[in-house]
Amino acid sequence: MIRILTTCLIVGIIISADNAFTLATNMSKPPDKIKAQHSQDPYPWVEATEQGDLKIIIVGDINIQERENPASAFINVRATLANADLRYANLEGLYGQTKKVAIKGKPEWRHSDPAMIDAITAGGFDVVGMANNVCYGEKEILNTLKMLDKNKILHCGAGPTMTAARRPAIVNRKGVRVGFLQYTARYYEEEQIATEKLAGAARLNHRVPSDMEAIIADVKALRDKVDVLIFSHHLRKSGKTKTEKYQRKAARAVVAAGADFVFGHGGHVNQGIELIGGTPVIHCIGNFAFDWWKMKGRNDGLLLRLIVRDKKIIRLSIVPVSRDEKNNVFLLPLTSKEGARQVKELRKRSPKVSLRIEEQEVVVPLK
Numbered sequence: 001m002i003r004i005l006t007t008c009l010i011v012g013i014i015i016s017a018d019n020a021f022t023l024a025t026n027m028s029k030p031p032d033k034i035k036a037q038h039s040q041d042p043y044p045w046v047e048a049t050e051q052g053d054l055k056i057i058i059v060g061d062i063n064i065q066e067r068e069n070p071a072s073a074f075i076n077v078r079a080t081l082a083n084a085d086l087r088y089a090n091l092e093g094l095y096g097q098t099k100k101v102a103i104k105g106k107p108e109w110r111h112s113d114p115a116m117i118d119a120i121t122a123g124g125f126d127v128v129g130m131a132n133n134v135c136y137g138e139k140e141i142l143n144t145l146k147m148l149d150k151n152k153i154l155h156c157g158a159g160p161t162m163t164a165a166r167r168p169a170i171v172n173r174k175g176v177r178v179g180f181l182q183y184t185a186r187y188y189e190e191e192q193i194a195t196e197k198l199a200g201a202a203r204l205n206h207r208v209p210s211d212m213e214a215i216i217a218d219v220k221a222l223r224d225k226v227d228v229l230i231f232s233h234h235l236r237k238s239g240k241t242k243t244e245k246y247q248r249k250a251a252r253a254v255v256a257a258g259a260d261f262v263f264g265h266g267g268h269v270n271q272g273i274e275l276i277g278g279t280p281v282i283h284c285i286g287n288f289a290f291d292w293w294k295m296k297g298r299n300d301g302l303l304l305r306l307i308v309r310d311k312k313i314i315r316l317s318i319v320p321v322s323r324d325e326k327n328n329v330f331l332l333p334l335t336s337k338e339g340a341r342q343v344k345e346l347r348k349r350s351p352k353v354s355l356r357i358e359e360q361e362v363v364v365p366l367k
């Protein structure tokens with residue numbers, strides 16, 4: 001804050017807090033060789049924004065468990081998150097800790113202690129998607145929905161009924177209506193999927209034609225209600241860097257139905273990028289924050305930043321992430337060894353897209 005105020009005084013003009021932040025960021029040019037450490041917060045974005053632009057940050061899986069101070073999970077990225085207008089994540093973990101096995105077919109998984117919601121609020125997340133494989137247990141689903149509502153965090157992808165689970169989350173920010181839809185292709189048993197009578201997740205099973213029909217109908221219905229439509233799904237398989245055929249097919253279908261941006265999560269790895277008639281698709285954005293001990297060391301992930309101007313996405317840039325010795329997520333400068341490795345892999349997995357490097361960002365070319 002002192003830095004921002006000082007900057008304002010030096011420049012001698014009255015500017016908005018948001019711009020002051022931007023200005024302060026721009027004044028400190030990143031050094032040539034940046035070490036992969038936590039000092040990159042706020043991230044040194046190439047500031048391509050104008051007054052009135054909407055800045056959206058999207059991250060992958062978030063699972064916060066067994067922390068004394070849940071808010072510590074985002075300590076290295078707090079300013080970067082705060083500098084956006086809207087933040088979205090996949091909530092990989094319900095609130096409602098259990099002593100026994102929480103999910104049949106997923107040994108040693110535990111739901112998170114309800115106190116862990118403090119991480120999501122401290123990170124300033126506005127919307128979370130709940131459709132994923134660990135969205136399991138009616139009691140925990142209903143409890144999590146209640147807690148999110150209480151904390152004014154919007155959600156999509158799960159609900160007390162199928163209709164509610166498929167309902168989009170719509171945010172109106174800076175005069176732009178942004179809609180989110182989320183579904184899961186990975187689940188352990190049918191009981192996890194919402195019905196008209198039972199709480200559960202919204203499903204994308206590529207082998208069930210009515211699933212894709214329902215999803216397309218959801219996208220089409222949302223298209224007229226929002227300016228920017230963001231679609232994501234939790235992948236069928238974990239740990240695969242190769243994009244499955246069904247993912248490409250589903251992406252094509254939802255883009256044809258009107259989605260403006262499509263991405264995947266739940267693979268715990270990064271997958272490639274493609275453009276479908278100019279609409280960007282990132283097939284998997286990997287992990288963001290993941291405390292469950294079995295996910296230790298699986299640190300790859302991508303933070304996405306979308307800039308919306310005149311109600312259209314005009315810029316999509318990517319920064320790889322990792323986690324430090326305390327398992328706290330941080331942003332990897334592209335000049336760091338780990339950052340460069342993730343970008344190299346991303347390029348290799350995206351053979352048809354000319355990804356551009358602009359200072360410390362990977363930029364996806366848009367139409």
Ligand SMILES: [Zn+2]
Pocket residue numbers: 092132133134234266
């Ligand atoms: Zn998952």
